[in-house]
Amino acid sequence: MRRSLIIRTTAVAATAALALTACGGGGGSPLSSGSGGSAAPSSTIIVGSANFTENSILAEIYAQALQAKGITVEKKLSIGSREAYYPGLQDGSIDLIPEYTGVLLQYIDKTAKETSADDVYAALQKALPANLTVTDKSAAEDKDAVVVTKETATKYNATSIADLAPNCGQLTFGGPPEFQTRPDGIPGLKNTYNCTFKDYKSLDAGGPLTIAALKNGDIQAADIFTTDPSITQDGFVALADPKNNFAAQNVVPLINKAKATPAVTAVLNAVSAKLTTDELINLNATAAGPTKPAVDVVAKDWLTKNGLI
Known part of the structure; x- marks a missing residue:
């Protein structure tokens, strides 16, 4: 975001109506409940997620794939942004x-x-600290994007952020609070494209608040993840990023190195081998569809389809 959620990449936001419900978690932080912040037994993997639908689906995929191989799992989903969960x-x-x-x-x-x-x-x-590691990255990628309506794209003849840059001062931008300070957020857009927006509205991570604000004109540009189905469904335009302000954002499992046993690593690598960007888009579209299935159901269906459980 998903993401810096800092990322983010993207994180997805665009999984619209679920972003703050299935993923938002009312009440206290999941990190402050249950275990009280204490580490799990060495045989247990505590799986967390950020507070947007795509990330919660991916966390469920990891958790259920591990459970299918007999590995004990606890879940703490919808923790918040990277700034909230990374300390955990x-x-x-x-x-x-x-x-x-x-x-x-x-x-x-x-x-x-x-x-x-x-x-x-x-x-x-x-760059990772000594106690953390990543297993195989997937081909699936979800990047932050500057997204505008077709009307705005046409008005400024903009297909890229570079095209929009001379007119940024006339536009209000909307996105999550952390996008204002992240290196590839508002500071990055200013440094890379000399794009300084007139105003910034703190909304959600590409979720229903952001989508609604863009549709009704409260904002004219937004941070929305590239795998968000609303881009297609609502006729938005994800502007190209020719100067690579947003770096590659491949989905990757980040894990406590002490818990990355060969058995755990094999499961996570098998999941990464099956994940593609199109699969992410489909997962998000399913979660945001008419029946709005729970993220654990979406995850289980995907794992079954791909022969992973």
Whole structure:
């Protein structure tokens, strides 16, 4: 976001109506409940997620795939943004979370300049603290994007962020609060494209608040994840990023190194081998569909279809 959710990449937001319900978690933080922040037994994997639908689906996929192989799992979903859940990975109150390579790298190393998928992944492996590791990255990618309506794209003849840049001062931008300070967020758009927006509205991570604000004109540009089905459904335009302000954002499991046993790693790698960007889009569209199935149901159906459980 999904994501810096810092990432994010994207994180998806665009899974619209579920973003704050299935993923939002009312009440206290999942990290402050249950275990009280203590580490799980060595045989248990605590799986966490960010507070948007796509990430919760991915966390359910990891959790259910591990359970199918007899591995004990606890779940703490919808924790919040990276700023909220990353400390839990460091203190052991969660062990595993779906991440996005580019935004995670920039969160850890704000000077990182890598943009290609392989370069970002290699740099991330080197930048991670000693107690964390990543298993295989997937081909699935979910990036933050500057998204506008067709009317705005036509008005400014914009197909890319570079095209929009001369007119940013006339536009209000909407996105999650953290996008205002993340390196590839508002600061990145200013530094990379000389794009300074007139105003910023703090909304959600590409969820229903952002989608509604863009549709009704309260904002004219928004941070929405590229796998969000609303881009197609609502006729929005995801502007191209020719200067790579948003680095590659491949989905990757981030895990406590002590819990990354060969058995656990094999399961996570098998999931990553099956995940593609089209699969992510389909998962998000299913979750946001007419029946709005729960994320655990969406995850189970995908795992079954792909022979992973």
